[in-house]
Every structure is written in structure tokens, then in C-alpha cells.
Ligand SMILES: Cc1cc2nc3c(=O)[nH]c(=O)nc-3n(C[C@H](O)[C@H](O)[C@H](O)COP(=O)(O)OP(=O)(O)OC[C@H]3O[C@@H](n4cnc5c(N)ncnc54)[C@H](O)[C@@H]3O)c2cc1C
């Protein structure tokens with residue numbers, strides 16, 4: 001069964017007709033050529049498909065496109081200026097990943113970067129985490145907090161040490 | 173995945189009518205459990221009725237001092253809500269111990285309560301499973317049994333309920349507001365989920381078409397000193413082997429009030445009434461905590477792979493109550 005929906009993807013309004021079974025991830029990658037979100041597990045377990053949906057980080061592999069008609073989607077490619085095209089400015093979090101070698105193969109990286117951007121907003125809003133000892137105290141992003149808040153993003157290459165370093169710098 | 177119709181009705185009553193009249197219909201909230209199950213072939217609805225935009229997405233004060241949580245409040249917003257953090261910290265902590273930041277942003281209060289077991293056989297359509305396909309048998313009885321329940325299981329199913337949030341709600345004595353084909357009713361949360369018995373396909377006492385519109389937290393001063401402790405195979409992003417939600421009020425070394433629920437032990441979030449009764453009015457000591465935990469687990473039945481859960485539950489309850497006692501002494 002088909003449905004026609006509109007998505008704002010990295011600042012551009014896109015209208016498309018999808019089978020209701022299409023996930024947001026497949027709509028982005030296969031229909032809208034937005035290939036920075038990656039398909040790792042397709043079951044919510046790895047974080048490679050993380051995008052910002054109306055500003056919040058979510059997993060696009062478990063979201064149905066039809067359920068998000070009218071939503072604003074930001075992928076890793078759309079975070080900086082110039083839509084990820086050569087010559088554009090990288091988002092400060094993406095820049096920090098480059099500066100700290102926060103990846104090896106790079107497959108998990110767009111998901112890591114989107115997740116980190118969403119996570120920094122959550123911390124900014126004062127949201128506690130499982131690593132926060134006092135739920136009522138202001139949030140301070142030490143390494144333990146960063147690891148806990150990023151635990152939904154797996155890295156097969158094990159670049160975790162540098163990922164934490166990149167986010168620690170971006171958080172300052 | 174089987175093709176399905178997608179509907180976004182105008183209001184909760186329309187949603188109930190749509191699902192109640194169609195055996196193939198299911199509610200869709202955040203989709204983080206249901207969409208996964210549709211991909212796996214564990215669920216194959218022919219119609220999805222999206223309720224996320226229809227139900228409350230706010231936490232509101234109730235006149236008697238409690239809180240009303242709209243069924244569409246995301247898990248992350250609920251965990252971060254100032255009133256929840258201050259008055260019901262066990263609920264914030266339980267939510268934060270579950271899933272990941274991305275999942276909590278999408279998952280809703282209603283959907284979390286109805287997430288289904290993580291029993292590996294339930295999720296694998298090539299194996300027999302009474303919960304997925306009634307009458308086919310239970311693969312977990314003879315198979316991988318590390319996750320199996322130790323309390324309240326049956327020969328038909330030994331699965332555990334996976335939700336961390338539900339364990340906190342059971343300890344707090346929360347109530348679900350349910351809209352069904354026959355109108356509104358209130359279902360207490362220890363009591364919403366059911367033991368498997370001979371019908372493991374039924375996770376809860378609700379019927380097809382029943383919709384949770386909100387969850388109410390009672391006015392409960394003891395909850396201000398409460399905690400959630402989750403033991404798992406990894407430090408983060410893993411389901412519980414055993415978990416404890418507890419609230420404790422100690423006056424002059426005596427337990428004045430206590431609420432306890434266990435996760436990971438049963439087909440339901442397990443409210444530990446027996447342990448609570450053993451503790452109230454007695455000394456707040458390590459030995460009393462252990463004795464109460466042992467009393468709660470006296471009827472535990474373990475198999476080849478899950479006997480560790482009994483001492484783990486005793487230790488986890490004792491350390492949680494010890495921590496709350498120390499907090500109280502400060
Ligand atoms: C990798 C991974 C790790 C996870 N780890 C944890 C964990 O550690 N702890 C934990 O507790 N959870 C964990 N979860 C599960 C997660 O919490 C649930 O998937 C989520 O809470 C479900 O909410 P939802 O809104 O997405 O529900 P949906 O997937 O939309 O729906 C789930 C079920 O609830 C029904 N439903 C939804 N809303 C209502 C309503 N208002 N009334 C009646 N029925 C309704 C649906 O029909 C469906 O059957 C994990 C999930 C994943 C994918």
C-alpha cells in the first residue's frame with residue numbers, strides 16, 4: 001500500500017510516494033540519495049542509521065517513513081554548511097572526529113556524529129544519564145558520561161577511545 | 173514484511189474503534205519494538221493505527237499530589253522531567269538504564285509497557301514458541317535458559333518481561349488509564365501484566381483494542397528516596413539479568429515504609445509484597461534485607477542455566493536497600 005509523504009531532508013523539501021513498509025532509513029538511502037545514514041543491523045542495535053528527527057537523535061531503521069510525514073530530518077551530511085559538498089564547512093563535531101581520528105573504516109561515523117550532536121543538545125538541556133550520580137545536579141560531561149550517552153552507537157573497528165576524545169573536545 | 177494499511181485517526185476513540193473491529197490491526201507508537209517484530213515476522217499486522225500524535229505527550233500534576241504521564245510521552249522526556257527526578261527518582265533511573273539515547277527519544281510510555289519479551293526463541297520464527305505460536309512448544313525449556321524466569325513461570329512459557337520502566341511503575345503502584353470499546357477504566361500496573369499460565373500469548377490482562385491513554389503515579393512521599401539497580405552483561409545497552417526498583421523510608425533504624433519490585437525474574441514486573449511485609453516495622457539492617465529477599469524468592473524454580481538469578485536477586489536487593497539507608501543517614 002502506498003502513501004505520499006513530504007520530508008524535509010537536510011534543509012530541502014522532498015515529496016515522495018512510499019510503500020507503507022518503507023523505513024525512514026530506506027526512504028533516505030534508496031529513494032532520496034541521502035546515503036550518509038548507514039544500515040548496520042537494521043534492528044535498532046548498532047546506531048549506524050542515527051539521524052536527527054525534528055532535532056532529536058533517533059534510529060531511522062526502526063522508524064516508518066509514513067509515520068513521519070512532514071518531519072524535518074538532518075543526516076550527518078547535512079550538519080555542516082554546503083551540504084557536505086567539497087568546500088563546505090564541517091560541523092564542529094564532525095571536525096573533532098577528523099582531528100582526533102575518531103574512526104577507522106568510517107562506516108559507523110555518520111551515525112556517531114549525528115548521535116553526538118543530539119547527545120550534546122540533551123546534555124545542554126540538563127538531561128541526566130545512567131552515569132549521572134545525582135539526578136538533580138547539573139550535567140558535566142566526563143568520559144564516563146560520554147561513553148554511557150553514546151552506548152547506542154557501536155564501532156566494529158573499536159575506535160572508541162578517539163571517539164570519546166573527539167566528543168570531549170566538541171563538548172567544551 | 174506483510175503489506176499493511178497505515179491510519180492516523182482523529183482521536184483516541186476513533187483509534188479504539190478501528191483496532192477493536194479489526195483482528196489484524198495494531199497500535200503503532202514509537203515503533204521501536206513493533207517495527208522490529210514486523211521485520212522479523214514475529215508480528216504481521218495488516219493495519220497500523222498510529223496513536224503517537226493522539227495521546228498526551230505531557231506530564232501533568234494530579235490534584236492529590238501525583239502525576240499523570242500521557243501515553244505518548246517519550247521515555248527520554250519522562251526520565252528528564254524535573255518532578256519525576258525529584259519525587260520518583262526510581263522511575264528516571266529505570267528509564268535511563270534501558271535501551272539507548274536514540275531509542276528512548278522514540279519510545280513512548282505506552283509502547284514501553286507493551287514491549288514483548290526478548291526471549292531469543294520468541295524472536296526467531298524458525299523455532300517453536302508458545303507465545304508466538306500457541307501450541308508449538310517452548311524452546312527455552314530445553315534450550316538456552318540463562319534468561320529464563322525463576323518466579324511464576326509455567327510449563328508453557330518461562331520468558332521474562334524486559335521493561336525496566338515497568339519495574340519502577342510496579343514498585344510505585346502506578347495505574348494505567350485504559351480506553352477500550354466499552355469505555356474508560358483504570359488498571360493497576362502490578363496487575364496489568366499477567367503470568368504465562370497456559371496462555372503465554374497474552375502478555376497483559378487487556379483485550380484487543382484496549383488503548384493506554386496515560387499512566388498515573390500516586391502521591392507517594394517514600395518514593396523521594398528510591399533507586400533502580402540493574403545487573404546486566406555489559407555496562408550499558410543491555411537488558412537486565414536481574415533488576416531492583418526500591419523506595420525506602422527508615423525512621424530511627426526501623427523500616428517505616430518500603431516498596432520493592434524485581435525485573436528479570438518473571439513474566440511480569442514482580443512486585444515483592446512478601447519482602448515488603450517482612451521488612452516493615454523491622455530493623456533496617458543488612459541481615460533483614462537479605463532475609464526479606466530470601467523470603468520473596470522462597471518459591472523460585474531454577475533450571476540448568478539460570479540458578480544464578482536467585483543469589484543475584486538477593487544481593488541486588490540488599491545492596492539497593494543498603495544504598496538507600498546510607499542516603500537516608502546523610
Ligand atoms: C536494541 C534495543 C535495546 C533495548 N533495550 C532496552 C532495555 O534495556 N530496557 C528496556 O526496558 N527496553 C529496552 N528496549 C525496548 C524499548 O524500550 C521498547 O522498544 C520501547 O519502549 C517500545 O516503545 P514504542 O513506543 O517504540 O512502542 P511500539 O514499538 O510502537 O509498540 C510496542 C507495542 O505496544 C503497543 N502499544 C503502543 N502504544 C500503546 C498504547 N498506548 N496502548 C496499548 N498498546 C500500545 C503496540 O501495539 C506494540 O504491540 C530496547 C530496544 C532495542 C531495539
Ligand code: SF4
Nearest residue numbers: 291301302310329330
Ligand atoms: S519462554 Fe515463552 S517466549 Fe520463550 S520460547 Fe518459551 S514460550 Fe516462547
Ligand code: FES
Nearest residue numbers: 040041042047061
Ligand atoms: S541500522 Fe539502525 S540501529 Fe543498526
Ligand code: FES
Nearest residue numbers: 104106155156157
Ligand atoms: S570506524 Fe569502522 S565501524 Fe566505526
